Amino acid sequence: MDFCPVSNTVGLVGFPAFGDPVAMDAYDPSEHAGEIIVVGVPCGLGGGHQGTAHGPNAARAAGLFEKIAALASTRDLGDLPLPEGSDRNELINTWLERLRPVTREAVLAGAMPLVLGGDHSIAAGSMSGACAGWQAREQVSPGLLWIDAHVDLNTHLTTPSGNPHGMPAAALLGWEVDGFSRVVGNDGLFDRSRMAYVGARDIDTGEQRHLEESGIALWSSNDVREQGVESVMAQALATVSPNREPFCLSFDIDVVDPGFAPGVDTAVPDGLSPAEAMECMARAGDHARIVSLDLVELNPENDVDGQTARIAVDCINATIAAMLQTGRGTEHTDRD
Numbered sequence: 001m002d003f004c005p006v007s008n009t010v011g012l013v014g015f016p017a018f019g020d021p022v023a024m025d026a027y028d029p030s031e032h033a034g035e036i037i038v039v040g041v042p043c044g045l046g047g048g049h050q051g052t053a054h055g056p057n058a059a060r061a062a063g064l065f066e067k068i069a070a071l072a073s074t075r076d077l078g079d080l081p082l083p084e085g086s087d088r089n090e091l092i093n094t095w096l097e098r099l100r101p102v103t104r105e106a107v108l109a110g111a112m113p114l115v116l117g118g119d120h121s122i123a124a125g126s127m128s129g130a131c132a133g134w135q136a137r138e139q140v141s142p143g144l145l146w147i148d149a150h151v152d153l154n155t156h157l158t159t160p161s162g163n164p165h166g167m168p169a170a171a172l173l174g175w176e177v178d179g180f181s182r183v184v185g186n187d188g189l190f191d192r193s194r195m196a197y198v199g200a201r202d203i204d205t206g207e208q209r210h211l212e213e214s215g216i217a218l219w220s221s222n223d224v225r226e227q228g229v230e231s232v233m234a235q236a237l238a239t240v241s242p243n244r245e246p247f248c249l250s251f252d253i254d255v256v257d258p259g260f261a262p263g264v265d266t267a268v269p270d271g272l273s274p275a276e277a278m279e280c281m282a283r284a285g286d287h288a289r290i291v292s293l294d295l296v297e298l299n300p301e302n303d304v305d306g307q308t309a310r311i312a313v314d315c316i317n318a319t320i321a322a323m324l325q326t327g328r329g330t331e332h333t334d335r336d
């Protein structure tokens with residue numbers, strides 16, 4: 001079976017209140033093979049503003065669940081419960097520690113997690129869990145595609161802002177980041193040669209050094225404009241998934257130009273148009289099975305009439321629709 005057409009959709013109806021730890025504990029991933037598992041992580045502590053904490057609800061309010069559930073069997077687990085405490089880094093690490101096993105178990109069971117941030121720091125938990133789950137299942141690590149205005153390759157030693165949302169990719173690719181690296185662990189590490197960035201255009205000095213010393217593949221938003229989406233995505237996908245191997249996709253809505261998508265934490269001019277972003281996402285879904293998918297940095301406090309949330313939902317929907325259309329659903333097959 002490649003994917004579950006809509007038949008046994010389990011939605012928000014009857015689901016306990018968001019943030020109910022009992023609901024999270026009662027969730028048995030083995031019952032959800034072949035499904036899309038939605039998890040909200042209302043963590044805004046990693047960025048410069050805290051409005052991204054409302055990202056999961058903004059995405060849901062824009063119809064995310066209904067659109068995906070119309071395509072595939074989907075379950076919304078609600079939001080991870082808020083940790084208690086006052087130390088910023090400790091709180092973020094607690095979110096990550098709670099998130100990592102959720103994506104790990106879902107991937108191991110054959111489901112596809114769709115993780116709604118939250119700021120991008122959550123990817124250190126979502127993506128490491130997905131990587132660990134895939135390794136436990138298939139004995140190989142998946143590739144990683146990072147669609148974002150930023151490269152998130154800072155460490156505590158290089159960061160100009162001190163904001164942890166600029167560090168998850170560094171930790172996932174093996175640079176030492178306080179707290180994050182411990183959460184990522186050995187089985188959550190991705191291979192730098194199977195990592196690609198698309199849409200990046202705001203790179204700090206330390207990040208540039210990391211890119212150069214590691215040779216990680218990157219296509220900027222300018223590259224997308226000059227070469228076209230089709231060419232850039234073909235090259236990026238040939239890096240993360242040269243033989244259509246399954247890969248993880250972390251999508252930061254700030255890749256879209258802030259003129260169209262102002263509802264973000266760190267707006268950077270000269271971004272992709274919504275149509276270009278959607279096409280990137282559709283091509284990713286069309287290429288190979290996606291192991292785990294993030295939507296991050298949606299900040300409804302900076303949004304105008306929910307337009308950023310709608311673009312974000314359209315982008316996620318484009319990936320999933322393409323994935324299902326080509327039969328590259330969530331249940332693993334050896335095709336291609």
Ligand SMILES: [Mn+2]
Pocket residue numbers: 120148149150252254255266297
């Ligand atoms: Mn970003």
